[in-house]
Amino acid sequence: MTAEFAVELQDVVKRFITPEGNALNAVDHVTMQIKNGEFFSMLGSSGCGKTTSLRMIAGFEWPTEGEVYIEGKAMGHTPPFQRKVNTVFQSYALFQHLTVFQNIAFGLEMEGAQKDEIEKRVKHVLEMVQLTGMERRKPKQLSGGQQQRIAVARALVKVPDVLLLDEPLGALDLKLRKDMQLELKALQQQLGITFVYVTHDQEEAMTMSDRIAVMSKGKVQQMGTPVEIYERPANRFVADFIGDSNFFEGRIKSLSKNEAVVFIPDLKAEVTGIPVSQGLVTGEEITVSIRPEKVLISEKPMNQNTFRGRVTNTVYIGTDTHVYVDLMGKRVKVFEQNRISRLDPGSFYTVGQDVTLVMMPENVLVLKKE
């Protein structure tokens, strides 16, 4: 553990030939550095290149261009069985002909570990995943959640430098998935092993990760902590993919040192005092975004950054009420937290009601056009 980064991808390209004979960059010039002891997630929808990136770290695929480094060493065409990384597969890939004990012992036997050493380590790792006493069962006799833990135990027993997890919770139901998320996170913190986690579930990535790489079309769209990615999305794709956003097309009307005034033609109005940092120029066409929970509904009109609209729909979803407001023909989503328990329909916003929306400038983001 001397290298600065546990895993490093340097300008990695993975090119596949489609059945139609076209070249496709499943991973398109990806560079990322994953720190030692970090819980790192690759997040994106299917086909974004996250799984291919993971498989290149594991050694199941080799990059067409670029290089993968593990603990500072260039991997080249090193086969999987010579890499100090282990994988938890989406399908678990447990050996059905072997018992739980034999499954977990498999990797240790390949290392040539002694029998009593194997027994000790298997026992220890089974305790870790809370499945003591299951040694003699066959994987088929276990529940999905238990099989998942065995898959984790089988990989962890090897004490890898990096543990790779490919959507390991995808097959579990919601409740179990949430429990396992916290458990995996606790396990990672306790062991201090670098976890590289692939998922399409943004909430899952947010819950567990120290840092997230949001990927789309083979490229990394943004890399950062969950807070950075949610609060300061780098572009419209990230703002749209992570959570919900309201978007407006706009133009920079004026710029001061670190504040901007943006004119939004759709609303025939301007938003003032937006904090900006990027190199923007006056007159530039930009996209403005604001999170639905950051739009405030006010009964009385206010002076600045307020907009009059009419409620077109409300959806009660338990924790929140989603209020859809028509703002000069543009639909704006507003999430209102249900802080007070109530049943009376009259106490909610009703369809047709006139409301004032407040967009505080510090909640408004200016996104450059691609």
Added chain:
Amino acid sequence: MLKRLRENKSAQGTLLASPTMLWMIGLLIIPLLLTLVVSFGQRSPDGDVIYSFSLDNYIRLFGYSTDCDNGQASCFDPLYLQILWRSLTLAFNTTVFVILLAYPLAYFIARAHPLRRNTFLFLVLIPLWTNFVIRVYAWMMLLRTQGVINLMLGWLAGLFNIPFTPLEMLYTPGAVLVGMVYEFLPFMILPIYTSLEKIDNSLYEAAADLGANGLKTFARVTLPLSMPGVVAGTILVFIPVMGTFIVSDILGGRQVILVGNLIQRQFLDARDPTFGSAASLILMILTLIVTYFYTRKFGFGEEIVVA
């Protein structure tokens, strides 16, 4: 009536199974019982069956002979035991060779690109379109003294000025083995392919991930998971080879006589159905015993259906 049938699941089952049941009773169980009865009978001088309860046929099969060289009334003649043993070892050898040839090919097909797999399977099945006997005769053309192989070898020897006497390949145990292996190869390839094809690619990756190289992955993952196919194939090959007589008849001639040939000759040439019946039953019992011990150790390869 129909309504009652619709509600009665077990009656539905009986109805569906009954055509096969009747077929099996009429054409398997009853003939088998007849064979049993006949096997205890005796042959009349003009070749008819005299029904009795005599164990003579079985005693004769196990070596008791009244046709002795040294003028004694009776002596031990292992002729039929040798035939049984020859059949057994030949069936065993055939199965082993078939496994050794079929496994790599099945593995190759299972690991081929999905679009090509069907083409390969098709190629495996093509020989089955040709008549069994014709295929065995083709081997005769290849193996005989003036056959294709000897002609080729002679031509090669001529090129290098080496004296060449044609090899005696036809009518040897080797010829019968080659013919058997050839005939039964597809019946081993298909079940092994089916079980190999079911192994998810992620299992190979998991083995590699856990530190197993190609050889260890094969020994610890591929082979155990494909055993159901090997077992099913073994049953499909071993049992028919035990009983077949065409291959040994054509490629073995008078030299390689198997139980199948013995039975055939008793019924057709020697006109002694009682002895033929006894031999048939002994063959069946022998096959059952071997299959019983084999399946008790390895199962029936049922996972191939269930999994």
